[in-house]
Amino acid sequence: MDSYTTDAINIKTYPLSENDNIVIMFSKDMGLIRGIAKGVKNPKSKLGARMQALVANRVFLNSKRNLDIIKEASAINPFNKLRYNLDKLTTACYVLEVINTFCNDENKDKEQNEAIYEVLYKTLENIQNSKNxxxxxxxxxxxxxxxxxxxxxxxxxxxxxxxxxxxxxxxxFSLETGGITCCDCSSGTTNYTRLHEKLRDFLVTLNKTPVDKETKYDSLINDKVADGCFNLLKKYIELTSSKKSKAAIIMEATKVS
Ligand SMILES: [Zn+2]
Structure with a gap:
């Protein structure tokens, strides 16, 4: 593959040299990819603001042995409205961070990449449109x-x-398994959080509803419930992510070459 085009959302950028940045993107076709944005720090750069984190672009890249070069980018959605509200910006950055730490580079599962891209894109739209x-x-x-x-x-x-x-x-609720245990089966269960019936109903409903669909809770949600659930799921993701990376290290170490 000499060059390719894909829709991608910028996850993170970091400096490579005086003028160039490396941009980590989540692409619709290949999952996490990295590219060099040449001359992006020059005010006259064609890529310029489109290479900032959170922007969704259609990007055209030239494949190189080590790192691909971003040749062109046309903005699909800069998600500008969420940059001027600290809560929205912080939440969006958390979402990008989860993608960055959890996803593998150049995942071959195209269907999975597309589905994650859609969820990410819709989530950024939802955050942008949220009212409180x-x-x-x-x-x-x-x-x-x-x-x-x-x-x-x-x-x-x-x-x-x-x-x-x-x-x-x-x-x-067990953070280890990501599932619940009823009271009859609870003996010997360790590392759990008690989940009240109402909170569980809330999570059951959200777990069944696509991210872009409203639920009866959208207008009722308060900070206490939202923060409680968010932090519980955040812990679960962190725990799963650390297990996942440990498994990857072991796999790498035991790989037969
Ligand atoms: Zn049970």
Missing amino acids: KAQTTLCAIKFQLAFMKLSGFGLEFERCLKCSKKPEGTVL
Whole structure:
């Protein structure tokens, strides 16, 4: 492949030299990719602002042995409105960080890449359009649930992981497994969080609803519930991410060459 075009959202940029930056992007076709934006720090650069984090572009890249070169970029959506609100910007940066730490470089699963790209794009749109802090956090919760499902680490709030029954009342949520245990099966369960029935209903509903669809909770959400759920899922993602990278290191170390 000498050159290629793909839709991509800028995740992170860092300096390579006096004039050039490296841009990490999540692309619709290949997942995480990296490219050099040459001369981007020059005020006359054609790439300029389009290479900032959060911008969605259609990019044209030249393949090189080490790092691809970004030749052209036309903006699809700069997501400008979310840059002027600190809560929105912080939430969007969290979402980008999850993508950056959790996704693998140049993933071959095209369907998975497309689905993650769609979830990421819609999440940034949702964050941009959210009306208050709780709603902004709700966008991130919807992202956390959808992203983990697409990555093969979906969460289970409806059925007990041990007996498969649908429990009523308060249950135990395990950060290790990402699922719930009913009270009958709870003996020996460690490292859990108590999940109240109402909170569980909320998570069950969100877990079933696509990120761009409204739920009955969208207008009711308050900061306390939003922050509680967000932090719980954040911990689950961090824990899963550390296990995942450990598994990758072991795989790499034991690879037969
Ligand atoms: Zn059970």
